[in-house]
Amino acid sequence: MAPESHPLHFLLVPLLSQSHIIPLTDFGKLLAQRGLTVSIVTTPRNFIRYRAAISLAASTGLQFQIIPLEFPCEEAGLPPGCENMDSLTSMDLAPEFFVACELLEVPLLKLMAELRPRPSCIVSTNALPWTQRVADRFNIPRYIFETISCFTLFCSHVLSSDRTQEMIAAAASASEPFLVPDIPHRIELTKAQLPQAKKKSAGKDIETVIDQIKRARSSSRATLVNSFEEIESGYVEGYAKVARTLWCIGPVSVCNKKPAEKLDRGNKASIDERQCMSWLDSKEAGTVIYACFGSLCRISAAQIKEIGLGLEASGFPFIWIVRDASLNAQAEEWLGEEKNSLEERVGERGLIIRGWAPQVMILSHRSVGGFLTHCGWNSTLEGVSAGVPMITWPMFAEQFYNEKFVVHVLGTGVRVGVEVGSDTGDEKSAFVKWDQVKRSIEELMKGDDEEEREEEEERGSWGKGRERRWKEKGLLTRILRC
């Protein structure tokens, strides 16, 4: 039955990146299910990608539409068609990308003037501070939608004070750990793990964008975070004092209940639903490792080989997502083309998906027992929501914060052991060898009780003891109940 129509019209404006569009679309659906009119703004190429998900929601009677605005690639110095951060050929183009986003201000103002019913407010993701000016022009509130955790927000806030900046600057080397002060847990980080701000002479440098984001925060009506209080106790309260008005509205991904909603989320899945489900159904509960590194990571052929060798040597069944941008002839030869390739060696035990996975659908399957993740916040929260423990492999941005959160705050993950971000340029230190991958999978999947592990192996019931051990920590059960 269609919800009662409501005069309020929410205009959602996400940064054009999967990790912003996907959760904001989910949030839009949640609003529309409560009877509100919702419009989400995007660009022509993104319109093609996301319209199926929005049409699916609209077909159930929800007032939910997607509106494309032309994206000024050329004007901003971007190659044509670069309308999403996942299509940037290099992260060095990120400053130009932010310039192009800001050039959407004028077309957005025009759209606002024409839209009926008139938008009652703007909800835009954190990286679009200029949307505050648009809201001010129409005298309506703007709400910030944060795509990172309160843990990260609060730690970054604490670390931005002059006192801690001096402490970080005084650290002898980039790899010397320092303690994050005044937070509920004992968390150590190094300079090499902090998000790197890329500088650029042309266009806008990222530090300027960060400055604008901070200033726009103080003019916004409230901050919405894709998270929930139960897992971030202490950090929600801590950041609420900084943000003044803060609401945790997550995890938004759980609004996807039907298989069709979980399948083509973000992009069209590169695997047929039945093929994926029947492969998962054929595996024992809690035994499959799901390995996926989000929508932006580019992984070298040499690193792909080590990941594959580690998955193979672990002995566990696995689904591994290799995104198009990481695939090249060298990687492809080793994965599937040459004689005795990985696919040939592992056979039915491994499923390699080239392109895009139905992540939420896979994570919610009972056979998945571990998630090898790059620790993007959406992936982290989706893993937590599915009650799946993680092997953490942070690469860049705020992903090291998420690793600390999973391993030291929640206690539902083990580290693969990477110490520096892959964007630090220190390729050697960011490189992970196959035996680290294998060791961390074993640690997660079998726990550390040697005797019990042997018994489990004899009984052929891998995973039961592990599940019990995680539950003893009180974490999975608590998360599953939320």
Ligand code: UDP
């Ligand atoms: N995702 C997906 N299939 C893939 C890769 C990613 O559905 O093959 C989704 C994932 O479920 C998450 C988002 O894309 O919602 C990635 O966001 P995240 O914050 O984890 O990482 P980022 O892509 O920004 O690095």
